[in-house]
Structures are given as structure tokens and as C-alpha cells.
Amino acid sequence: MWRASVLTIFPELFPGPLGASLAGRALGQKIWSCEAIDIRDFAADKHRSVDDTPAGGGPGMVMRADVLARAIDAAAPASDLRSRILLTPRGKPLLQSRVRELAAGPGVVLVSGRFEGVDERVVEMRGLEEISIGDYVLSGGEIAALVLIDACVRLLPGVMGKEASHAEESFEAGLLEYPHYTKPQEFEGRPIPEVLNSGHHGKVAAWRREQAEKATRERRPDLWGKRKDDPPKKA
Ligand code: ADE
Numbered sequence: 001m002w003r004a005s006v007l008t009i010f011p012e013l014f015p016g017p018l019g020a021s022l023a024g025r026a027l028g029q030k031i032w033s034c035e036a037i038d039i040r041d042f043a044a045d046k047h048r049s050v051d052d053t054p055a056g057g058g059p060g061m062v063m064r065a066d067v068l069a070r071a072i073d074a075a076a077p078a079s080d081l082r083s084r085i086l087l088t089p090r091g092k093p094l095l096q097s098r099v100r101e102l103a104a105g106p107g108v109v110l111v112s113g114r115f116e117g118v119d120e121r122v123v124e125m126r127g128l129e130e131i132s133i134g135d136y137v138l139s140g141g142e143i144a145a146l147v148l149i150d151a152c153v154r155l156l157p158g159v160m161g162k163e164a165s166h167a168e169e170s171f172e173a174g175l176l177e178y179p180h181y182t183k184p185q186e187f188e189g190r191p192i193p194e195v196l197n198s199g200h201h202g203k204v205a206a207w208r209r210e211q212a213e214k215a216t217r218e219r220r221p222d223l224w225g226k227r228k229d230d231p232p233k234k235a
Contacts, residue, residue, distance in 0.1 A: 002032040002156055003082065003107035004149050005075045006142075007068070009050060009114055011036035013142045023150055026159045032107075034149070035075075039063075042070040051115045060116030068111065068122045076109045084128050086111045086118060087141030087148070091130035094148060096172050098131075102148075103155035110148065112141030174227030176215045178208035 006014055014036035015027060026032055040048040044067070051061040076082060085108055102108055111118070111128060123130065133144045154160045155168075170177050181192045195207045216224045 001030055002103070002152070003035070004032065004110065004152075005035045005037060005082075005107070006110045006112060006145050006149075007037050007039050007071050007075060008112040008140075008142055008145070009039050010112075010140070010142055011038045014146075016146060018146060018150060018153070022159055023153045026153060026156065029158070031156050031158055032153050037071060037075050039068060039071045042067050042074065054116065058116075063113060063115055063118040063122075065119035065122035065125075068118060069126060072109065072111070072122070072126050080109070081105070082107045082109050084109045084111070084126060085148070086113060086123060086128040086130045087133070087144035088113050088117070088130050089132050089135075089137050090117075091132040093135075094131050094133050094151070096151075096168065099148075099151040100155060100172075103152040108148070108152070110141075110145040112145050114140040170212065174216075174223050175212045176220060176223070178211040178215070 008014070015024070015034040018024065018034060019027060023032075027034065039050050043049050049064075050067045051063050054060065054062045072084065076084065083102060083105065087110060122128070131144075131148065133147050138144055181196055185192060185197075193207070195203050198204065213224075216227070
């Protein structure tokens, strides 16, 4: 069983949306597990404080190293081989390649930061890998943790049908997916592109490839610049 342990001050947010749909079914089948650990349970005072004012001054609050370290040690002793990840907009961007690695391992221990940040010493001393899910700021790491878990769980054996794997293969090859169509044949005056009704598999494949390349060039010049599967074009 692939195990996700999430350290948070909002344990009620888990499994949340991951209790439904594909991930929820897999959770029921014990393909994976989701354990939410309340960081406040490891506070030392009667107010259950987990944060304090930043050293050096400035706005906001910082999560204490000692409280968080106790929570991490309870969730994952030194012998636990799972990656320990801190969700933060300061982290390295999450890529499908890292998702694949994490899904292939025993699971993850996720720390959802709140407040302005987490004391740097616990990041260093507990070997936390800092990961961001994108260049925008969420109000906390919980939704980012759900995103990371979802991306991993759908790759676990037995979770996803063969169909869904296509989109990921395309993405991993460095191209966005081609556009999709289904019935009705005409929608609000717009027909399905002619080639898709031709029954000519070669032409359909070539059209889809063109469309995928066009979308990638226009929307994601960053991906276009470094795509892997780059077969030389005929002259
Ligand atoms: N916490 C707040 N914003 C975040 C982001 N973009 N990625 C990961 N964790 C976050």
C-alpha cells in the first residue's frame, strides 16, 4: 500500500476530494492510504501554539521548528523511507517526472506550511524537499498536498484505466494533447473536423500530431523548446 501522511493544522481537509472518484475508489480498495496528522497535537503549551513571530521582525508568523520536528518524527521515524516534502511556493516546481518517481516509491510524508513559512532549521534537519505546484500563492500547503497526492495516486497500479494514460504519455513526451471531439456531428453550426470522420488512421494521426504541436508552440513555448520526442520532419 502506497502511504500518504500529511502534517497540517487542518487535518479535516483530508482526504477531502480524494475520497471521491478514481482516488476514492482506490482508497477504499486499500491501494493507498491517507493519514492526516494535526501538528497542534505536538505543541507544548495549553494554547497548542505551533507558530511564532519571525526572528528579525517583519510581517506574519513562522511555524516553529521544535513543534514541527516532533510531528514529523511521530509520523515518520528515521527508518521510514518515504520522501519528506514541504509544500511551499519557494520550492522547485512539481513536474510529472518527479510525480512518477514518488508514485513508484513507498509513499510520501507531506508538510503543509501555513503562516508566512516554516523555520529553516527543521527543513534542513529533517531533510525536507521543498516543492511548489505553480507560480501563484495559495493560502496554505493543504491544497498543494492534495494536488501532489492526486497526481501520484492516479499512477498507482490498478487506479487508472489504459485510456487515461495516453494524455500523460503525450505530456511526458513534451507536447500538449490534441483537441477532442465526439457526438453530435454538428454543434451550434460547428462540424467535427472532416479528417476525423475519414476513417484514415494515418491522416488522423498526422492531424492530431499537427494540432498537438500547434497548441504546444502557441501556449507553452517553454515546453516546445525542450521536447524529448522530437522526430526529424520530412523535408
Ligand atoms: N503553499 C502556498 N502556495 C503554494 C504553492 N504554489 N505550491 C505549494 N505550496 C504552496
